[in-house]
Amino acid sequence: MIDLKDKLVLCLGERDGIAAPALQACVESAGAEVIYAETQCFV
Amino acid sequence: MSVEGVVVKPVVRGAAFCMAHVPGMVLSGSKPRREITHNTNGLKQQIVSNLRSFADAVAYPPHQVMIGNLTPEALSKIERPWHQHPIPNAAAEGPGGRFIDEATFYAWMARGDCARLLRFNEFLPGALETALAANANGAKIQKIDKTALADAIANGAEPFFMGSSDPVGVFLPAHEEDESLMAPVLMENAAAKVTGAIALTDLLKKYNDPPVDHLLGCGEEAVGDRYQRGGGNLAKAMGEMVQGNIAGGTDVKSFCAGGIHAMLLGAALIASGMHRRVVVVAGGSLPKLGMKFQGHLQAGYPILEDVVVGVAIDLAADDHVSPIIRLDCSAFHRLGQGSAAHQMAGALSAGPLYAQNLRLSDVDRYAVELHNPDITEPAGSGNVPLNNYQILAAIAAQKGEIQREQMPEFVAAHGIQGFSPTQGHIASAVPYLPHAIAGLTSGNMNRVQFVAKASLFLGRMTGASDGASLLIERNPALTQTQKGV
Numbered sequence: 001m002i003d004l005k006d007k008l009v010l011c012l013g014e015r016d017g018i019a020a021p022a023l024q025a026c027v028e029s030a031g032a033e034v035i036y037a038e039t040q041c042f043v
Numbered sequence: 044m045s046v047e048g049v050v051v052k053p054v055v056r057g058a059a060f061c062m063a064h065v066p067g068m069v070l071s072g073s074k075p076r077r078e079i080t081h082n083t084n085g086l087k088q089q090i091v092s093n094l095r096s097f098a099d100a101v102a103y104p105p106h107q108v109m110i111g112n113l114t115p116e117a118l119s120k121i122e123r124p125w126h127q128h129p130i131p132n133a134a135a136e137g138p139g140g141r142f143i144d145e146a147t148f149y150a151w152m153a154r155g156d157c158a159r160l161l162r163f164n165e166f167l168p169g170a171l172e173t174a175l176a177a178n179a180n181g182a183k184i185q186k187i188d189k190t191a192l193a194d195a196i197a198n199g200a201e202p203f204f205m206g207s208s209d210p211v212g213v214f215l216p217a218h219e220e221d222e223s224l225m226a227p228v229l230m231e232n233a234a235a236k237v238t239g240a241i242a243l244t245d246l247l248k249k250y251n252d253p254p255v256d257h258l259l260g261c262g263e264e265a266v267g268d269r270y271q272r273g274g275g276n277l278a279k280a281m282g283e284m285v286q287g288n289i290a291g292g293t294d295v296k297s298f299c300a301g302g303i304h305a306m307l308l309g310a311a312l313i314a315s316g317m318h319r320r321v322v323v324v325a326g327g328s329l330p331k332l333g334m335k336f337q338g339h340l341q342a343g344y345p346i347l348e349d350v351v352v353g354v355a356i357d358l359a360a361d362d363h364v365s366p367i368i369r370l371d372c373s374a375f376h377r378l379g380q381g382s383a384a385h386q387m388a389g390a391l392s393a394g395p396l397y398a399q400n401l402r403l404s405d406v407d408r409y410a411v412e413l414h415n416p417d418i419t420e421p422a423g424s425g426n427v428p429l430n431n432y433q434i435l436a437a438i439a440a441q442k443g444e445i446q447r448e449q450m451p452e453f454v455a456a457h458g459i460q461g462f463s464p465t466q467g468h469i470a471s472a473v474p475y476l477p478h479a480i481a482g483l484t485s486g487n488m489n490r491v492q493f494v495a496k497a498s499l500f501l502g503r504m505t506g507a508s509d510g511a512s513l514l515i516e517r518n519p520a521l522t523q524t525q526k527g528v
Contacts, residue, residue, distance in 0.1 A: 001383040012427070014424075015496070015498050015508070016384065016412065016424075016425070016427045016430050016431065016496075017382075017384075017430065018265065018383070019382050019383055019508070021381075021382060021383070021506065026213070038500075039382075039498070039500055040501075041498035041501060042334075042335070042419070042422065042423075042424040043412065043414045043419060043424060043427055043465045043470065
């Protein structure tokens with residue numbers, strides 16, 4: 001288990017997996033700061 | 044529909060797919076093209092050495108599902124990887140579409156070259172000469188020698204290949220400074236135009252009446268010049284190539300979800316009484332060829348992304364046989380609904396069904412993103428349709444339709460084995476249409492939901508996603524006939 005409070009996070013999401021906004025919402029709720037978030041689509 | 048005066052029920056009568064097997068064009072796909080530029084250490088030859096023959100592409104089991112000769116259920120019983128289990132004596136044509144080979148594809152490119160931008164090498168393989176004579180429909184074939192070919196490439200022309208890493212021709216740029224009219228852009232648009240036009244030609248052979256009132260294009264290409272990049276109406280350009288009775292056309296855009304958006308809009312035009320017949324049409328994606336070639340080479344597979352796929356979908360007023368498009372049970376993803384997988388599935392699948400007092404379990408099959416997992420898994424992209432079905436099963440469990448431990452059964456009963464080439468808007472739900480129409484007319488299905496998603500964020504103008512869904516249902520008139528009413 002990692003304590004994400006005050007950590008800087010890069011969120012790399014995948015369209016049919018977990019999208020970046022969902023990752024961002026999760027890590028921000030744990031106190032992290034998102035410095036980059038992008039969702040990609042590989043199909 | 045509750046609009047006053049509406050009496051027409053829209054139906055979907057059929058769909059035709061054009062599978063253009065173009066292994067030489069893999070070198071022109073976005074990913075291979077970029078990698079070859081950076082890697083001069085034999086990569087081009089390595090790619091050429093791992094391309095499939097026409098016979099291999101036709102016999103590839105997922106491709107047989109695309110043209111309707113094999114069901115997705117039968118495909119799921121074939122051991123993977125599927126390229127190691129070709130279908131014996133496979134036909135290049137089926138009830139859902141047909142294959143064309145690379146030479147025929149280039150001949151159609153010549154036929155559609157209204158701006159006279161194609162130049163062929165003066166010495167061509169015999170198969171290409173034959174195809175040009177048979178399929179170019181009288182178009183003047185312009186040939187140049189090897190030196191002129193090299194000069195053209197040095198000045199921005201885009202080469203194309205067949206059977207080797209030496210070009211058989213080039214596509215010229217249409218303007219010296221206009222990025223929208225650069226040769227690679229034009230070649231991509233032309234590939235889409237001809238594959239859509241061939242699918243449309245085949246569809247019109249099957250369904251001749253009534254005349255087509257309107258074409259709705261739903262591809263992902265940007266057609267235009269520097270002043271209107273993406274201005275569009277490739278639909279009308281496809282219609283022009285087809286010798287049929289077609290009135291007009293418009294393009295509908297929403298990335299991969301364009302097909303379902305266009306079907307809904309076309310069905311609405313018919314329901315309103317404005318049109319009697321609308322054909323949704325799209326060409327395939329040249330840039331997506333070889334997108335995951337590195338994963339395929341690493342796994343020891345042939346390069347599986349070697350087909351450009353066009354489609355034409357026939358929408359008409361109720362013929363009392365074909366499946367009804369339930370406009371009252373459709374959905375467009377709305378701003379604010381969220382783009383996470385469960386939010387999309389909730390908005391596009393459960394939402395419209397529950398609004399009509401239907402449960403998720405009342406739908407026989409869900410056609411989602413139907414990408415072939417043999418293509419996506421070696422590149423680390425997972426099994427896309429399976430991911431979608433697991434979300435649907437989870438929502439069914441959340442709503443109390445099934446127990447949590449019944450989720451695998453739900454996936455098996457309502458899911459579809461992925462089989463589509465990774466051609467973006469082509470793979471998005473619509474490849475199941477020929478199978479769904481058969482199941483809802485001569486088979487024992489009652490309802491199929493089509494669900495498409497779109498990655499709008501890729502264009503950097505929004506962080507949002509998009510999606511659309513529609514439900515098609517067994518025609519009640521057909522049910523009455525079968526019951527002897």
